[in-house]
Amino acid sequence: MKLYIETVGCQMNMLDSELVVASLRKDGYELTADVGEADTILFNTCSVRQHAEDKIYSALGRLKNAKRQHPDKVIGVLGCMAQKDQGLIFKRAPYVDLIVGPGQLHQVPELVREIRERGGQRMEVSLGRKDGSRHEIERSHESFDPLRDPTMRPTPFQAYVRIMIGCDKFCTYCIVPSVRGPEQSRRASHILAEARQLAGEGCREITLLGQTVNSYRHREGDRTWRMSDLLAALHEIDDLERIKFVTNYPKDMTNDLLAAVRDLPKVSKYLHVPVQSGSNAVLRRMKRGYTVEEYREVLARMREWIPGVAVTSDFIVGFCGETDDDFQQTMDLVRESRFKNSFIFKYSERPGTKGAELYADDVPDDVKRRRNNELLELQNQISDEENHAFLGREVMVLVEGPSKAAEKHGAAQRAESSPSPAFSEQLQLTGRTHCDRIVVFTGNRRQIGQFLPVVIYDANAHTLFGEVVTQHVGPELFTLS
């Protein structure tokens, strides 16, 4: 049986898809990249912005004929949009067989089997945030993490590890607390066991995932684990060499965590701490729980405690009532903050959020677009300057694989059916520094998965370009490659 799966959205979704694939493989499924030959077609969806949902509905629309011609194909919608739209998906695309929320993904294999055997449609979703006691709602959002599928990971030596699910912050623009449920931290002993297993399988870098990952807190016996405790324990795992974590909530950036990032060599000196806006009026309407002044204090503290730390942020432009003056304050904040990079989004109203209920989505789309471009241009200029500071410096790179250009070139070569490149052939590789900067350099395939020293000779806003350091040993120069 062949499985086609398409994933949109955040790292949490990538991880969910990995787990769904692993569980379906146990049922005898093989992955295919060709939707035409798939027996089961799954979409793991995102609800954070309207655009992500529109893309899924049009992808579903394109399957209408395929399903008419092959009624035995099983089509499923998983994840956040499944939880948010529920039966509406069956109304808009009646040929969909399966709707499964993020809290029920472990049931996918059984549900697919049932549909194959008995036909009909199935829907499994969690309780809404007002549909029961906190305990009942939490139980309905159980995540599942034990089965892993190395082939679905970004690379065999990198993996995501979930440490929390859900969110309780209820920022007024955000759908996540309703679709991913209450904030729940995972048991530290389970996280450590999973990380040890991954390291045993050859994984050298893990990225810890949570909506507000630095709010992690779990009581086990008479010990309460904080994020800093978890990092210290993960740091002890021998074969693990790099530890990252996303996404941080500004107000929970405590000094014990900053000290852990500073003092534990394996922890990346990279912090994603979204501020969303530089205007106090907008932050208040967003219900972010801090002022611009408080964010500035957090930023200064991160820089003071962790020399050389790379900080990144998210911004929403055109949130309800955002004036030109509010936007200029965001520009000012970006100008002074020197983020490594920023993810910038136009506000997208999400039905069911407080924002949609309380405020009019009153910034016209062309104004949103203009502000988006302006902010992006400013950030790109800063990223470019910050990256140029690396010229001549040596960085340690975890090599992830062929660069995009090399992959394209390889694909073109394969299409012309020329012989496959020799193992030792030089090609353009890409990897990341400890501070999460992308580095492109020339090397060979067997360096993929290794840590290499690279000297930087060029840079732009998104990429550093370098050369593997040659070491002087004895009378001759030779490269580590």
Ligand code: 5AD
């Ligand atoms: N509209 C636009 N962007 C949003 N984000 C979350 N909700 C919305 C929305 N309704 C952005 C925030 C968040 C990132 C993951 O997505 O910037 O940090």
Ligand code: SF4
């Ligand atoms: Fe959404 Fe705010 Fe929670 Fe982040 S912290 S997931 S933006 S509600």
